[in-house]
Amino acid sequence: MSNLVLYRKYRPLNFAQVVNQEHIKTTLANAVANNRVGHAYLFTGPRGVGKTTLARIFARAINCTNRKGSEPCNECEVCKSFFEATSLDLLEIDAASHTGVDNIRELIEHLQFAPTKATYKVIIVDEVHMLSKGAFNALLKTLEEPPKHAVFILATTEINKVPATIISRTQKFDFKKVNMLDLIKLLKFVAGDNQVKINDNALMEIAAAADGSFRDGLSLLDQVINYADGEVTEELVEQVLGLTGIKTTAKFLDLIIDGKTQQAVNFISDLMSAGRDLYQFQKDFLEYLRKILLVKVGGTTDFGFSQEIQANLNAQANRVSLDRIMKVIQIFQKIESEIKWATIQSLPLELAAVEATEEENKEIASSVRSDDQSSVLPSTSRKDNGDKLNQIISYWPQILEKLKDYNHSLISSLKLAVPIAIVGKELILLFPYKFHKDAIEARKNRVVVDQVIEEVTGIKLMVKPELQKDWQGEEKEEKNETVQSALKIMGGEVSE
Ligand SMILES: [Zn+2]
Numbered sequence: 001m002s003n004l005v006l007y008r009k010y011r012p013l014n015f016a017q018v019v020n021q022e023h024i025k026t027t028l029a030n031a032v033a034n035n036r037v038g039h040a041y042l043f044t045g046p047r048g049v050g051k052t053t054l055a056r057i058f059a060r061a062i063n064c065t066n067r068k069g070s071e072p073c074n075e076c077e078v079c080k081s082f083f084e085a086t087s088l089d090l091l092e093i094d095a096a097s098h099t100g101v102d103n104i105r106e107l108i109e110h111l112q113f114a115p116t117k118a119t120y121k122v123i124i125v126d127e128v129h130m131l132s133k134g135a136f137n138a139l140l141k142t143l144e145e146p147p148k149h150a151v152f153i154l155a156t157t158e159i160n161k162v163p164a165t166i167i168s169r170t171q172k173f174d175f176k177k178v179n180m181l182d183l184i185k186l187l188k189f190v191a192g193d194n195q196v197k198i199n200d201n202a203l204m205e206i207a208a209a210a211d212g213s214f215r216d217g218l219s220l221l222d223q224v225i226n227y228a229d230g231e232v233t234e235e236l237v238e239q240v241l242g243l244t245g246i247k248t249t250a251k252f253l254d255l256i257i258d259g260k261t262q263q264a265v266n267f268i269s270d271l272m273s274a275g276r277d278l279y280q281f282q283k284d285f286l287e288y289l290r291k292i293l294l295v296k297v298g299g300t301t302d303f304g305f306s307q308e309i310q311a312n313l314n315a316q317a318n319r320v321s322l323d324r325i326m327k328v329i330q331i332f333q334k335i336e337s338e339i340k341w342a343t344i345q346s347l348p349l350e351l352a353a354v355e356a357t358e359e360e361n362k363e364i365a366s367s368v369r370s371d372d373q374s375s376v377l378p379s380t381s382r383k384d385n386g387d388k389l390n391q392i393i394s395y396w397p398q399i400l401e402k403l404k405d406y407n408h409s410l411i412s413s414l415k416l417a418v419p420i421a422i423v424g425k426e427l428i429l430l431f432p433y434k435f436h437k438d439a440i441e442a443r444k445n446r447v448v449v450d451q452v453i454e455e456v457t458g459i460k461l462m463v464k465p466e467l468q469k470d471w472q473g474e475e476k477e478e479k480n481e482t483v484q485s486a487l488k489i490m491g492g493e494v495s496e
Contacts, residue, residue, distance in 0.1 A: 004215070004218075004219055004222075005222055006190055006194075006218040006219070006221060006222045007214070007215050007218040007219055007222075010186070010190055010218060011053055012050070012053055012057065013057070013072075013074055014057055014061075014071045014072060014074065015028070015029045015057060015061070015070060015071060016071065018050060018053070018054060018057070019182050019185070019186060020049070020050065020176070020178045020179070020182050020214075021049070021050055021054065021175055021176065024043075024054065024173045024175065025054060027173070028054065028057075028058050028061075028173075029061075029069075029070035029071075030070070032058070032061045032062055032067070032070040033069055033070040037062050037120065037151060038151070038171050039143070039146040039150060039151060039152065040143050040146065040151075040152040040153075040154070040169055040170040040171065041055075041058075041151075041152065041153045041154065041170055041171050041172075041173065042128075042154045042155075042156070042159075042162070042166075042167060042170035042171065042172045042173065043055060043153065043154070043155040043156070043173050043175060044155075044156050044157070044159040044162075044172065044173070044174055044175065045157070045174060045175025045176060045177075046157060046175070046177055046212060046213060047157050047213055047215065047216075048210075048213030048214050048215030048216050048217075049175045049176065049177060049178055049212065049213060049214060050175065050178075050214060051155040051175055052124070052126060052155060055124045055153040055155060056082070056124070057072065058153065059082060059090055059120075059122040059124065059151075059153070060072035060074065060078070060079050060082050060083075062119065062120050062122070062151065063078045063079075063082070063089065063115075063118035063119050063120055063122070064076055064078060064079050065077070065078055066079075077117060078117055078118050081117070082118075087116075087117065087118065088115075088116050089115040089116055089117060089118035089120070089121050089122065090118075090121075090122050090124075091107065091110065091121070091122070091123045091124070092123075092124040092126065093107070093123075093124070093125055093126070094126045094127060095125050095126060095127045095128050095129070095130040095131050095135075096126075096127045096130045099130050099131055099132050099135060100132055100134070100135055101132060101134035101135045101137075101138050103135065104131070104135040104138040104139050105138055107123060108138065108142050111123070111142070111146075111147050111150050112147065114149055115149050119149070120149050120150070120151045121147075121149050121150050121151070122151045122153065123150065123151070123152050123153070124153045124155065125139075125152070125153070125154045125155065126155050127155070127156060127157065128154040128155060128156045128162060128166075129156045129157075129158045129159070129161035129162050136163055136166060139166065140163075140165055140166055140169070143166065143169040143170070144169065152170075154166070154170065176212075177211070177212025177213070178210075178212050178213065178214055178217075179212070179302075179304060180204075180207050180208070180303060180304025180305075181304045183207040183210055183212070183214070183217050183304075184200075184203050184204060184207045184304060186214065186217070186218075187203050187206055187207060187217055187218070187221055188203055190218065190221060191203070191221065191225075191232070194225070196225050196228065196232060197230065197231040197232065198228075198231065198232035199231065199232070199233055199234065200306060201233075201234040201247075201306065202224075202232045202233055202234045202236065202237045204234075204246070204304070204305065204306060204309075205234050205237045205238065205241075205243060205245055205246065206220050206221055206224065206237055206241075207304065208246060208284075209237075209241055209243055220241060223240060223241065224236065224237055224240050224241070227239075227240045234247075238276075242275065242276055242277040242280065243276070243277075243280065243284070244271060244276050244277075244280070244281045244284055246284075246288070246305070246309055247309065249281070249284050249285055249288045250288065250309070250312055250313065250316065251267075252264065252267055252285060253285075253288065253289070253292070253316055254316070255267060255353075255357070256328060256353065256356045256357055256360070257316065257319055257320050257324075257360065258360070259357045259358075259359075259360030259361045260357060261353070261354055261357040261358065261361070264353040264354075264356075264357050265350050265353050265354065267353070268346050268349045268350050268353060269346060269350070271346075272345070272346045278339060278345050278346060278349060279339050279340060279345070281349070282332065282335065282336060282339055282349060283336075285332060286329065286332055286333060286336075288313075289325065289328060289329050289332065290329070291303055291313060292313065292316060292317045292320070292325055293322075293325055293326070293329065295313065295314060295317040296317050296320075296322050296325060297322070297468075298418060298430065298432060298468050301314075311394075314393065315390055315393070318386075318389060318390065318393060318420070319386060324359070324360070327356070327359055328356050328359075331352050331355050331356045331359075332352050332356070335348040335349065335351070335352050385421075385422040385423075388422055388459050388461075389419060389421065389422050389427075391457055391459065392419050392427065392453065392457055392459060392461075393419055395456050395457050396419065398456050399452055399453055399456050399457070400414060400415060402452045402455060402456050403448070403449070403452050406448050406451075406452060407445065407448050409439075410439065410440065410445055410448065410449070412436075413431075413435075413436035413437075413439040413440055414429075414436075414440060414449065416431055416432055416433070416436050417429040417430065417431055417436070417440065417465070418430045418468075422461065423464075425460075425461055425462055426461065426462050426463070426464040427453070427461040427462065427463050427464065428464050428466055429463050429464065429465050429466065430466055430467070430468045431465055431466070431467055431468060432467075432468050433467075434467060437465045437466070437467055438465075440463065440465045441465045446462070446463055446465075449463050450462055450463055
């Protein structure tokens with residue numbers, strides 16, 4: 001990604017303009033305001049989330065001769081010379097291209113002299129994990145006994161490659177990926193500021209593709225704007241960036257869930273003829289599946305999606321069992337390296353689509369075969385129950401609202417409940433905590449909830465509260481383990 005015009009233009013110039021990494025910027029700003037400047041800082045986190053930007057703001061702030069509170073003025077002689085990189089008191093090196101011990105020795109020699117105009121000599125070392133062993137040793141010696149006027153800011157995307165001895169000499173700050181909402185807000189502002197018309201879905205597509213990086217987000221926006229003639233739409237974004245778009249990705253999952261083998265395979269060949277990046281599609285699809293998984297296990301649901309897309313995602317999560325989504329994830333995860341090296345790039349995806357849809361067909365077949373067993377519902381009534389469940393979910397806010405007329409104290413408990421399934425005449429509600437589950441379980445309360453649900457939706461059911469962790473029944477332990485390992489593989493978390 002080379003298009004960095006917008007990224008440079010909209011780089012924050014002071015702490016207040018930084019819209020993410022809230023706790024880091026507050027800690028740094030306080031250090032400036034209280035004149036408690038440390039000798040070594042370590043900024044770790046993914047690329048493009050503001051590590052260098054905050055390092056530079058901090059460097060100016062501690063040296064500015066006309067500081068306002070904790071903010072650099074950006075106009076005094078020192079600030080200007082830092083901006084223009086003409087100051088001898090600010091040294092920025094990229095460890096990726098200066099890995100050797102001599103580079104660090106040079107730095108250290110330079111540090112022996114007092115600052116010329118500034119109060120501190122600031123050394124920013126980007127990608128510090130790239131330093132050689134010798135260079136790290138030389139750096140460590142200086143960090144053990146730093147000159148009084150020296151401030152090191154080390155930045156890295158790979159903290160696991162930085163020696164523990166270095167880490168322990170620094171104040172460490174963990175930068176997080178930028179959340180979707182902050183990214184969308186920034187992209188919207190930048191687009192508006194440049195008189196670019198762009199719709200919300202297009203903004204969301206760019207933000208999703210940027211994957212938590214400001215730099216990538218603005219660089220992608222740059223690329224899209226260059227192609228735009230009039231309003232930027234999601235179709236244009238998908239075309240320019242070779243993306244497959246969240247709606248399209250969601251459609252593919254529908255085909256998989258419904259066991260539509262032929263359409264799913266056609267879907268992949270259509271993507272290929274449309275020139276979409278299939279490797280990227282596989283990654284996007286996995287990311288989408290991960291979100292479904294998170295929703296299913298009661299984890300985070302704040303993905304920054306538009307209401308329409310989030311509602312569709314929730315409905316899909318309800319339509320598919322945990323077991324099945326885990327199987328689909330495994331099927332599509334194992335083809336990752338195959339896609340990269342396949343002679344026919346679409347083939348691994350097509351095979352995965354067949355495998356994943358056949359899985360569903362097997363399930364349907366077996367449930368039809370065992371129609372006579374009362375434990376397995378015939379497929380027609382499975383579908384009816386699915387419709388009812390979706391209806392109840394979509395009316396959930398109204399149900400909570402209505403409940404106020406009857407029993408105000410139940411709402412706080414019921415708010416945490418997730419309607420997860422209908423089994424026979426019972427509506428299963430999952431609760432994260434026993435306390436809330438017990439509150440609803442009391443018979444008199446259950447009856448009230450049943451009544452309200454019927455009043456709002458016209459559907460007559462009996463609620464059955466269950467604890468989230470017990471919901472898997474006897475196979476609970478085994479499944480929880482699988483859920484945990486699946487989440488671990490996909491880098492997700494289950495919030496408590
Ligand atoms: Zn200044």
